[in-house]
Amino acid sequence: MSNNSNTLLGILAGTAIGATLGILFAPDKGINTRRKLVDEAVSAKDSLxxxxxDLRDRAATTISSQANTLEGKLESVVSDVSYKTEDVISQLEQKLKDLKTKNRKLQKS
Structure with a gap:
């Protein structure tokens, strides 16, 4: 995006400079030259x-897209952790059950 922006700004600046130089060196009355310069300046301002x-809109779109991607990844991680937690709890409950069974056997002996 940065290279495209720099290229576009370079083209716009070159166009504005070329148009201004062309007007300045053209044989015309001063009032007409000034009017053309003002028109070119307004045109360049509008173009910029x-x-x-456009750059702001593209940046906002990119940021929004990245935020959605990050949100999706975060939800995936939370979901994975939740499932792993359930697995660990199940395993711990099974171990506790086994230990209680062993303890009962030891107490009967």
């Missing part, structure tokens, strides 16, 4: 604003 909004 649109690019910034």
């Amino acid at each position: 604003a649109e690019t910034a909004l």
Whole structure:
């Protein structure tokens, strides 16, 4: 995403600079040149604003996607731990039962 952003900003900056230089070196009246410069500046500002909004939207989408992925992984880990806990408790209960049986046998002897 960073390379795409840098490339896009470079293209926009190059276009704005080229258009400005072209207007400055074109033989035209000063008022017309200034009007063209203002129009180009407004166009560049609008283009940059649109690019910034696009980047913001893509970043928000990426963050949302990563948050959902992380949430899913967390739920999976919690579920796995829950099942493993149940297994450990079952094994401990079985061991306790075996120990109680052995204890009864020892007390009868």
